[in-house]
Amino acid sequence: MPTKGRLYGIGVGPGDPELLTLKALRLLQAAPVVAYQSAVDKDSIARGIVSQYLSGHQIEVLFHLPRALEPETASAIYDQEVAPIAEHLAAGRDVVVLCEGDPFFYGSFMYVFTRLSEKYQTEVVPGVSSLMACPVALGVPFTYYNDIMTVLPAPMPAEQLITHLLATDAAAIMKLGRHFTKVRDVLHQLGLASRALYIERATMAQQTIIPLDQVDPDQVPYFSMIIIPTKSRL
């Protein structure tokens, strides 16, 4: 029996390859196997971020974690998708799993972690999250002193969004997609539209900042966010 390989979940940051940490780069370049996910028929965003750091001699494993499934169906598919990673670990090969942003903050690595970390020695490396990258890209201080900050996924009902926005000092609204119009209307209703800032693909080459009311609701990508920065005076 070979010694088992070690599993690494590394945050590769929001998009700019220079926002990788020194630790993530070291582990990435040392690993014989690099695994990453993508949507079916799409390039892996995470692999794109680190492509310049890959040696070309590493084994690459692509997996798919389809969203929008019934939990029971999803779980069986996720079990199957992580199986090739487990095979490399069982054969004694270390595996680095790439994760956009940070692995434990809405990160896809969590599905791998819950399935394999009890069986294989596992180390996770935190990364720069889009929650930090978006305010910096927008050039606006986000949270200050004793501010309350809330991350709100856009799919929630408008009433719930309103309750949370009224109770917080600063907010990030994510997963906008087809929920953009609802969110924009709520922000106007609450008088928050003038403070709200919209950004797509922060720190990536295609980064785009658009005034809230000029955003085309039919063209809002997954990698978009609305930031409502603190109104505290510094």
Place this chain on the structure above:
Amino acid sequence: MPTKGRLYGIGVGPGDPELLTLKALRLLQAAPVVAYQSAVDKDSIARGIVSQYLSGHQIEVLFHLPRALEPETASAIYDQEVAPIAEHLAAGRDVVVLCEGDPFFYGSFMYVFTRLSEKYQTEVVPGVSSLMACPVALGVPFTYYNDIMTVLPAPMPAEQLITHLLATDAAAIMKLGRHFTKVRDVLHQLGLASRALYIERATMAQQTIIPLDQVDPDQVPYFSMIIIPTKSRL
């Protein structure tokens, strides 16, 4: 008149020097002037994080941003404290300002940014925040899918803390210090104590994880956090 220097605010991450980004390291090593803050009579935490990367030939500027002051007093002191940074910029020297964690996420760099960024070309580099580092250090997936996540500063009244904790899926409670006992009691009252995880100085050499009910309320440092991870099943 010399060309003005450029101002850089760089996140140096939560404590582990290897959690610096490649971009932060590049800018740090290229700058003729490195500025950082500390409490009076204490070593600068941010400088400690990057000390191994300093050449020894850089000009170092120490500044103090005393907390717990009346806003008007504080503002005048902050103006005075950032003046040496402005002098280097005016003389044409680039200045890198170090910031623990991320510069715009409860970061001290914001006080420098609001005072100098209109006058000097400024670039900010996001960093790994303790909000991401603490769950990773605790080994627990933090937020998932459509979770709501709230950052709650511990100084708020217990009633407000309760309202927010009841409304969120996952939470981070920070600035615990002398508010620890109040927070611990609220977590017990809400049945959240068994899910709550306490950590001090995440990713630093002195990192300490203590079961919530074994924490000595008189020994809770500034760099501590309580994480309440998602209860979603992955």
